[in-house]
Amino acid sequence: MKWNSAATLALLAPSNVLALLRFPCAQLVIDRLDPLVNPGQAPSPHLHQILGGNAFNTTMDPSKDMPKESTCTSCQFSEDFSNYWTAVLYFKAKNGTYKRVPQIPNSGFEGVNGGMTVYYMQDGLYNFQQTSKVTAFKPGFRMYIGDVNARTKEQMEKFRQLTYTCLENINTRDPQTLDFPTKPCKTGIMTALRFPTCWDGKNLDSPDHMAHMAYPESGTFESGGPCPASHPVRMPQLFYEVIWDTSKFNNKADWPADGSQPFVWSFGDGTGYANHAGDYLFGWQDDSLQRAMDSPCYQNCPTLKTQNAQAMNKCTVKRRVNEDIDSWVKELPGGHQANYRK
Template sequence: MRWRSKQLPALLLGSALVAGVLGIGTMATAADPGAAQAAPSAAHAGHMSAESTQASGDDADGDGYIPAVPQVTGVTPSSATPPPRYFHEFQANCSVTHTAPDDPIVYPGQAGRSHDHTFMGNTSTNAASTTASLYGGSTTCKAPADASAYWMPSLYKGDQKVLPVGPQVIYYKTGVTDYTSVRPFPKGLRFVVGNPLQTAQQFRAHKGFVEGWECGDSFFNVDIPASCPNRPDVQLNLRMQAPSCWNGLYLDTPDHQSHMAYPVVKPGTNDNMCPASHPVALPMIEFKMAWPVNGDMSQVRLASGRGYSFHYDFFNAWEERTLRAMVDHCIVGGLQCDPRGYDQSHPEQGAVLNAEYRLP
């Protein structure tokens, strides 16, 4: 059944604005359906403008809501606890393609409107990108079926842009305890993780924060360290996780976040499950980025500002059969897979993709 009213997501957006005033990353519980991803929305609104919801691309009427077709309703968040498996993930390793002051999620159709972004995956990504333009396109991801677009603010040292070298690690994991309940992303789903206007405290408290900025033996930095060991083996690193629970209704919403949520803690346990407001468990994306810069870091910054302004965007354009096969084999199957869907600790399980990283 198609969801015909936009009232519920509007209420969620309102909750997001309130949460944003209170602070990002407040711990949620199963009794807290706000679901913890809503909070960044208020700050991210400053990165938007009224023009960013104009009619363009996939949003024909320009209201910022892109309905899923079909919409997923009647789902109850799984509270099951399957047999424990330490890993349930695969990698989508993708190299940098280009940089541009574009953002097809926040500023669709408005070339040059954004701060500079570093793009990975789909080679054609620009301000005018849509599901149709990305799907089936050329990609720098190891699996040709992954034509998704991934991007983040560009990093500079002084006026010199510093680009990650080689395939960057993008994990697809489970964010919920019941890893068997995870299903593939719907075609065309897009969202923003974090926001460029967050404070250092908000970045540290964000549910997607893993270990902050790292270099050498320095970890959990909310800002880019002032210096890093000046050695060839030292790079600047950052990991950040995305929300993995979907409301099942929209591929995008006006704030680009409230259709997604982070898992919540099941009362009386240490288990994670999706909240009732966002009951559909999807893969949890984790960026693990590395920039070839070290030594004196005092002039290192992001295009969006200080290190704690880091955020990133995801626009799904996977070929559906391949994504489902990877999710079912690696995440639902409880394996630690490489980009071919192969777990070297369980060779008996085989690989999803062939030597050319394609589905046989």
């Protein structure tokens, strides 16, 4: 199954573009921590790549003021001390060993250390004017998207628009698929991760970290679909793009002998359907995100303070869990093996 998408934003955006908050975040740390799903656990069950404010820790107490706890951020906008994280991609070789796949910066963000591209949008990718009004996330807000146990298309389709793109070059955006590409990808694999956009207006979190948010009642955020009555507050579209440099693993002689695709998520999913999309902890300083949503801009925003790639790359934290994440290993961190069935 394939999704249609917007073509490369950097190429198609009109010269007088007014809006589309799009920015890079460098890698803060790669660690086996997940304070949203597994608070207090070190190590958490599987490995994550984490970005944003350096106050990131094993618990992330929601009663604390995250912006004031952090002293730096790995994101371009220096008022954004939020934390963003996803699972990590691995390559499984024919001999059964695994190697972590590194990340590379998106088009236009050269010099940023891995990480990913983050979007906050009022009207979706196609509308560069971004004229709709949205309510920014509130202090203490957090959410999660994905299902680590999904192994079929039917199981993952409740999460809309979690996709993969096999990159011919850094600007490739189509076609998008719901499962892993089955052929070598010249430049890498991009995962596109779109969060739900309708809030219940009351809860900053929920037991599963998803129920306080919902997708539009019909259509999509991009098509202007209305929010359901249970979740009436329209919030920004939070959207991650992560580019995994799978090009170093394109020699099919190293792929599994049966010809199956060789990539697996750090929690063991080898189908791609689990696409453990992402976790989000809001941490913008004061009303900076709402200001940006009310005064739309594209990348360079006069209402926000911007830092360069050197400053982003400098903001890191020491790993809490001491384990080998760079060598070839016989099992994924946490003892996982590639799993193709639920």
